[in-house]
Amino acid sequence: MLYYLFEYLDKAYDFPGSSLFGFITFRAAVTIILSLLISTIFGRRIIRFLQKQQVGESIRDLGLDGQIEKAGTPTMGGVIIILATLIPVLLFAKLENIYIILLIITTLWMGTIGFIDDYIKKFKNDKDGLKGRFKVLGQIGLGIIVGATLYFHPDVMLKEKLPQAQQQEILASNPKVESSKLFKMEEKSTKTTIPFVKENEFDYADLITWISPDLAKYAWIIFILATIFIITAVSNGANLTDGIDGLAAGTSAIIVLTLGIFAWVSGNIVFSDYLNIMYIPRVEEITIYIAAFVGALIGFLWYNTYPAQVFMGDTGSLTIGGIIAVIAIAVRKEWLIPVLCGIFLAENLSVVMQVSWFKYTKKKYGEGRRVFKMAPLHHHYQKSGYHESKIVTRFWIIGILLAIISIVTLKIR
Secondary structure: OHHHHHHHHHHHHOOOOHHHHHOHHHHHHHHHHHHHHHHHHHHHHHHHHHHHOOOEOOOOOOOOOOOHHHOOOEOOOHHHHHHHHHHHHHHHOOOOOHHHHHHHHHHHHHHHHHHHHHHHHHHOOOOOOOOHHHHHHHHHHHHHHHHHHHHHOOOOOEEOEOOHHHHHHHHHHOOOOOHHHHEOOOEOOOEEEOOOOOOOEEEOOHHHHOOOHHHHHHHHHHHHHHHHHHHHHHHHHHHHHOOOOOHHHHHHHHHHHHHHHHHHHHOOHHHHHHHOOOEOOOHHHHHHHHHHHHHHHHHHHHHHOOOOOOOOHHHHHHHHHHHHHHHHHHOOOHHHHHHHOHHHHHHHHHHHHHHHHHHHHHHHHOOOOOOOOOOOHHHHHHHOOOOHHHHHHHHHHHHHHHHHHHHHOOOOO
């Protein structure tokens, strides 16, 4: 809203300093500062409110060090992350931008599912919370909305570079030609990016057009199914990662900050030309949302680091996963998720492996056997005697390394 106010002041009155709000970098800087202030200053008040409402975490004794001491710690702290993200976005983002609209919907949608789950656990005395099938239905519903919007909305377009021969011809006639002249017109596309590959563009339509070119008109089905799978997998991965103090919030901040770099360069035609990557018009506005989200996560960490004063609950973890998934799909970097979100993937796989092996060995030998001492993976290391703060710090370090690897894929193919 402030963006539109200062835009009006700049055009109507040439108000000093108002033109700064036209720059993505300035708005992103202001947004992250405001988000950080909201989450740290008002976060304490929200925690006190949750304590008064007796929204404390119920802890099952799993034999982990320091676990019982966490009983009664307020949960539903994801509300802090949601508010500290949405308020700056509403103030400084272009609210008509389709990517911003989708991310606001994602935040509210997944936040609501997580809130219902936490509410049932606490106030209905049901430790299982919202039934798994309802969570999955919610994730599928969001996947359909996001996939359909990204496929059909007229503002979601790509601009691909002209063929190399045509580029050389243009540059030969005018070496100082603008970067925009080397790109085709905006067009609808289901193309995305595959990391570490020289010809790194992949079209979802290729999955069916090999049967018959006429099937290209049904590519939207493949794209939406892929979107559903990604949102479900990443949100569940974030949910499983939220098991010890500071792990999910810190890991997510690293991931989202990396996606912010991708969003900024993908929405800038000069950098897109230099890096030889897809230029996605209007996607740079996601940088504002990412700045708010990073500030909210870091501010939340102020209270969530060991020993945690508040837990994010499913209200936060499902929201975090949904936002990360939608941003990755929007900037056409969803195939990079196994690398960038490697911590989430490891947590997911550890649970799948543990459950699958236990069921298989119980059926075959009459006694269930385990791959890990406990799943998800972070609990395995707790059982191995590592303090949770050491586990979290080392997972953060791994997350930073994965983020660096992800960033260098811009040039290494």
